[in-house]
Amino acid sequence: MERVNYIPQMTTELKNKLNISVNGIEVSCGTESRILDALQRAGFDVPTLCYDERSGPQGTCRLCLVDVEIDGQTQQVASCTAFAADGMKVETHSDSITEYRKTILELLLSETSSPANCPRCLYLKKCDLHYAAEEYGAKWDAFESLVPREKASDDNPFIQRDYDYCISCFRCTNICNDWEQVGAITVEGRGQESSISTFFNNNLLESPCTFCGQCINTCPTGALTDRKIIGTTSAANVERTKSVCPYCGVGCGIHLLTEDGQIRGTEPDFGAPSRGSLCVKGQFASWEFVKSEERLKYPLLKEDGVFKRASWDDALNLITSRFTAIRDESGPDSLVLWSSARSVTEANYLMQKFARIGIGTNNIDNCSRT
Ligand code: SF4
Ligand code: SF4
Numbered sequence: 001m002e003r004v005n006y007i008p009q010m011t012t013e014l015k016n017k018l019n020i021s022v023n024g025i026e027v028s029c030g031t032e033s034r035i036l037d038a039l040q041r042a043g044f045d046v047p048t049l050c051y052d053e054r055s056g057p058q059g060t061c062r063l064c065l066v067d068v069e070i071d072g073q074t075q076q077v078a079s080c081t082a083f084a085a086d087g088m089k090v091e092t093h094s095d096s097i098t099e100y101r102k103t104i105l106e107l108l109l110s111e112t113s114s115p116a117n118c119p120r121c122l123y124l125k126k127c128d129l130h131y132a133a134e135e136y137g138a139k140w141d142a143f144e145s146l147v148p149r150e151k152a153s154d155d156n157p158f159i160q161r162d163y164d165y166c167i168s169c170f171r172c173t174n175i176c177n178d179w180e181q182v183g184a185i186t187v188e189g190r191g192q193e194s195s196i197s198t199f200f201n202n203n204l205l206e207s208p209c210t211f212c213g214q215c216i217n218t219c220p221t222g223a224l225t226d227r228k229i230i231g232t233t234s235a236a237n238v239e240r241t242k243s244v245c246p247y248c249g250v251g252c253g254i255h256l257l258t259e260d261g262q263i264r265g266t267e268p269d270f271g272a273p274s275r276g277s278l279c280v281k282g283q284f285a286s287w288e289f290v291k292s293e294e295r296l297k298y299p300l301l302k303e304d305g306v307f308k309r310a311s312w313d314d315a316l317n318l319i320t321s322r323f324t325a326i327r328d329e330s331g332p333d334s335l336v337l338w339s340s341a342r343s344v345t346e347a348n349y350l351m352q353k354f355a356r357i358g359i360g361t362n363n364i365d366n367c368s369r370t
């Protein structure tokens with residue numbers, strides 16, 4: 001039997017491991033592993049719609065169901081919620097499971113608007129729902145279409161809420177409540193009548209929402225989309241470049257979204273230490289200054305109350321003479337230097353050297369505490 005090993009995250013897993021068989025291949029996992037965790041780490045592809053590892057398993061979409069045989073008994077369990085057990089035999093793509101997933105997807109599709117107009121699929125990339133539907137050959141019109149959910153009329157500038165595409169997976173409310181600890185959105189109603197709402201059904205701008213964008217990024221459909229990017233890209237052409245948000249010293253991981261050489265927006269980098277978290281600036285605005293007409297491109301000196309273009313020599317000579325005069329007159333601690341979190345580490349290092357050695361003060365700071 002071929003053996004697949006993966007590197008356990010915690011040392012305790014090395015001491016306490018289980019052996020399970022997946023599609024006839026032996027796999028090791030930690031004693032407290034859920035089946036999905038073991039499958040994903042060993043490279044087995046099982047579709048999920050309601051699962052976000054940051055807010056934990058819910059077991060509501062049932063798409064991750066697998067056949068499990070233990071002690072001679074076979075049953076179908078949701079791999080995101082069920083724990084692995086020693087000697088367990090798992091089948092991820094039996095005929096019945098594959099057919100079951102197709103039916104679930106067709107039922108979910110019958111609750112939503114046409115895939116042809118899905119904003120996420122049009123402007124960013126194939127959403128998880130429509131990706132899985134294509135993979136399992138699930139048809140949008142296999143079942144009678146249910147009345148679409150009411151669209152939220154919300155004129156906030158950042159998040160388009162189009163619940164015609166909502167599948168009630170509740171990833172958005174879980175991420176907002178459990179991961180972001182904001183609690184701006186909640187579930188209202190039951191069944192097909194259920195919807196994602198704010199308290200008192202206010203607009204997001206009137207709610208505690210911080211516009212972190214996490215609900216957009218966890219949503220597996222086009223129900224929540226970055227409003228600023230809608231209409232500016234096409235999913236087929238948009239390119240992603242790994243980068244770091246330049247706004248503050250935390251340095252959250254982002255992917256810059258570009259098309260035709262122009263930056264159109266950002267997405268979080270879930271592989272970065274920030275694990276996909278961003279603030280409103282990183283999510284919606286960290287790239288906009290690149291295009292600003294007000295960016296400084298050369299030194300400006302004020303003459304008679306008006307800024308005029310100057311040479312670097314003139315600007316640096318003025319700075320030197322003023323710094324020297326102030327230090328000589330009032331002492332080095334009369335000066336304070338602010339470095340920039342947007343600068344590279346080496347530039348910040350030089351800045352603190354300049355403060356301490358050049359001027360003779362410890363008054364040097366920035367938001368990342370150089
Ligand atoms: S943007 Fe952030 S705070 Fe606002 S609803 Fe979404 S997850 Fe909650
Ligand atoms: S809006 Fe998206 S994340 Fe929220 S419940 Fe609907 S499909 Fe799930």
Ligand code: FES
Pocket residue numbers: 047048049050051058059060061062063064065078079080081
């Ligand atoms: S991903 Fe397991 S039930 Fe939805």
